[in-house]
Amino acid sequence: xxxxxxxxxxxxxxxxxxxxxxxxxxxxxxxxxxxxxxxxxxxxxxxxxxxxxxxxxxxxxxxxxxxxxxxxxxxxxxxxxxxxxxxxxxxxxxxxxxxxxxxxxxxxxxxxxxxxxxxxxxxxxxxxxxxxxxxxxxxxxxxxxxxxxxxxxxxxxxxxxxxxxxxxxxxxxxxxxxxxxxxxxxxxxx
Numbered sequence: 793x794x795x796x797x798x799x800x801x802x803x804x805x806x807x808x809x810x811x812x813x814x815x816x817x818x819x820x821x822x823x824x825x826x827x828x829x830x831x832x833x834x835x836x837x838x839x840x841x842x843x844x845x846x847x848x849x850x851x852x853x854x855x856x857x858x859x860x861x862x863x864x865x866x867x868x869x870x871x872x873x874x875x876x877x878x879x880x881x882x883x884x885x886x887x888x889x890x891x892x893x894x895x896x897x898x899x900x901x902x903x904x905x906x907x908x909x910x911x912x913x914x915x916x917x918x919x920x921x922x923x924x925x926x927x928x929x930x931x932x933x934x935x936x937x938x939x940x941x942x943x944x945x946x947x948x949x950x951x952x953x954x955x956x957x958x959x960x961x962x963x964x965x966x967x968x969x970x971x972x973x974x975x976x977x978x979x980x981x982x
Contacts, residue, residue, distance in 0.1 A: 795965040799830035808833045815840055820980040823877065824966045825957065846953050852943040853911075855981070856885035858950050860908060861915045864899060865954035868919035873967035874958055876976045884981040907937035911947050918951045 801812050801822060811833040815826050818840070829836035847858050859882040866874035875896070883892045895902035899912045910933055917924045934944055961967065967975065 793965065794824070794828060795963075796828070797831060798824075798827040800827065804830070811836050818844065818980070821978055823979075824873070824975060825877075825961060828960060828964050828966050842953065846946070846950055851946045852940055853946050853950075854885075856882060857908060857911060858946075859885065860895075860904075861911055861947060861950045862954045863895065864912045864915040865919045865951055866958055867896065868916050869955065869958040869962065871958035871961050873961050874954065878954075880976045881979070881981055905937075907934065907939055910934045910937060911939075914947060915951045915954075918948065919955055 799808060801809065804812060808830055812822055812826070814837065815822060826836060826840075829839060847862075848855070851858070853861075859878050862878040863875060863882055866872075866878060879892055879896060882895075883889065886892060891902055895904075899916075900909065904912065910930065914930055914934065917927070917930070931944055934947075935941075939947075
């Protein structure tokens with residue numbers, strides 16, 4: 793149960809139904825995070841435009857790397873709803889429940905590449921301590937792993953996006969009463 797009014801699909805007016813249909817076409821189904829915007833359908837569509845650009849747009853980062861960043865940010869913020877959603881998305885690419893479980897406990901032990909470890913560290917530090925010392929050195933180390941300035945920008949935007957979404961979820965009670973595993977599966981990932 794969210795802390796503000798939401799409108800389910802079956803009660804939506806034409807504008808909201810059209811927004812929901814757009815999301816269903818691109819994502820496969822609606823999630824509770826989509827419905828939190830239901831009283832402002834335009835913000836829902838703009839939010840989804842940003843999500844699709846950051847998570848599916850052209851990037852030197854793979855889809856799995858972007859989901860990995862989302863999981864690490866969500867763990868840092870203790871946003872279980874987003875952890876579950878994006879861990880499922882990450883495992884769509886990994887197809888390894890054991891590795892995913894290790895990642896959720898300690899990303900340093902999940903068999904990540906050096907570049908992925910550094911991206912996780914960046915995500916964690918920007919989430920927990922955005923003013924952390926050594927940021928310039930960390931970015932230099934990421935570049936040494938072959939990531940470009942554009943890749944680093946993409947990673948940082950994904951970190952910022954997930955911090956934004958985690959705050960929507962946590963601030964408005966998205967998924968707070970739901971343990972329905974169906975909420976976290978059945979989406980389009982490619």
